[in-house]
Amino acid sequence: MKNNKRSYFFIKQWMLVVWFLTSSTAFAQAPFELANVLTEAGQSNSYMAKENDLEVPVTVIHGTQPGPVLLLTAGVHGDEFPAVLALQRLRDEVDTKQLKGTLILVHLANLPGFHARRVALHPLDNKNLNREFPGDKNGTPTEQLAEFFTREFISRMDFLIDMHSGSWNQELLPHVYSPFVDNKELDDLTFEFAKAIGMQHIVMYGERPRDPANSISYPNTAMTRGKPGLTTEIGHLGQRDEESVEDTLTLSRNALYFLEMLPGEPTPHPNPVIYDKLKYVASPADGLFTPRVEIGSVIEEGTIVGDVRDYFGNIVAELTSPVSGIVMMINYTPPIKTGETPVTIGLEQDI
Structure with missing residues (x-):
């Protein structure tokens, strides 16, 4: 492809x-x-x-x-x-x-x-x-x-x-x-x-x-x-x-x-971005998740993308990106369980 x-x-x-x-x-x-x-x-x-x-x-x-x-x-x-x-x-x-x-x-x-x-x-x-x-x-x-x-x-x-x-x-x-x-x-x-x-x-x-x-x-x-x-x-x-x-x-x-079903020409995006893979960042603990990045952010490997706090407000984990890429999805609301993936990173295709 x-x-x-x-x-x-x-x-x-x-x-x-x-x-x-x-x-x-x-x-x-x-x-x-x-x-x-x-x-x-x-x-x-x-x-x-x-x-x-x-x-x-x-x-x-x-x-x-x-x-x-x-x-x-x-x-x-x-x-x-x-x-x-x-x-x-x-x-x-x-x-x-x-x-x-x-x-x-x-x-x-x-x-x-x-x-x-x-x-x-x-x-x-x-x-x-x-x-x-x-x-x-x-x-x-x-x-x-x-x-x-x-x-x-x-x-x-x-x-x-x-x-x-x-x-x-x-x-x-x-x-x-x-x-x-x-x-x-x-x-x-x-x-x-x-x-x-x-x-x-x-x-x-x-x-x-x-x-x-x-x-x-x-x-x-x-x-x-x-x-x-x-x-x-x-x-x-x-x-x-x-x-x-x-x-x-x-x-x-x-x-x-x-599909030429109606008269007109399609308008592709002038600057498409193609992704080979998606990478998911998993939580190691139950608690409350807070994102530290925004949708569309370009991040490097190791960037802290969010933290997990216990029910008393203490930080128990900082979630880091395993790759460099673009933030595609964030589960924005606080509830988080062990193994859930609140952040998804897209890896742009090498042209």
Whole structure:
């Protein structure tokens, strides 16, 4: 990935061949079916996708002309809000007469987690949806939900963006994960997709399994099935700030332009920063954590990034960075347990 010399033109041509050969809409704009609901060409259809006890609010915008199927998903973690609000606005602004292909908006993937105000987890089984893919139709509620997304959504799309933000305890530098699975054409296309959405900080991520039957995360389930799947992180501390909502809308528009689903040109960031790895700083003790650095800080190996105090206020540990890099994430709130990693450092790629 460091020495990618494949031209942008070639990448786009390969991308178009992929959706032309695999998309259900490649030859004609027949009605688009999702979760047993048909959406006619030229229609925008918002409904609750249902199966047994599962309910997922979705919008299918089915263009009048053939093109790729783009899946944008908010609320895999129910306490992450900017993308939820951004997709509501995107629903209202996309013109079906201009759209080529099909846009699927999952407004809230984890509806029970949203209403329970749970950090990442489903309230009925305390499982993280983004760790249970490809799921099990006969499993726990979270496993059933993962299987539903694998079968009904990932099988029908060509490109995925899984939209996240910082939970109530987490500050983060906005970034996008560009996964790779050691398939050069797919990995190169995914990287071009990641650059095109316009975010400055891009993390190359190859830590998930290559086995489709043990894909673990939502985007990796797409990747192990030959489809680009990105994860974006925009927003922090469980907020719903306007800047994060607008930034999420901007990357969504760029994705549509890149895929030539709407008229317009994507705007990549003029100075992208590519990261090879993330390093995590762990706490050796229980207590209260206080950060000593800020998001986006450039730090050297050995920099004190935070301290841990006991319940009486005495410092019991100073946490130091094991590497030189950029502070990507901070678990900002005080509670800390032994082994938890309140600071994440990004290692910039050598060009």
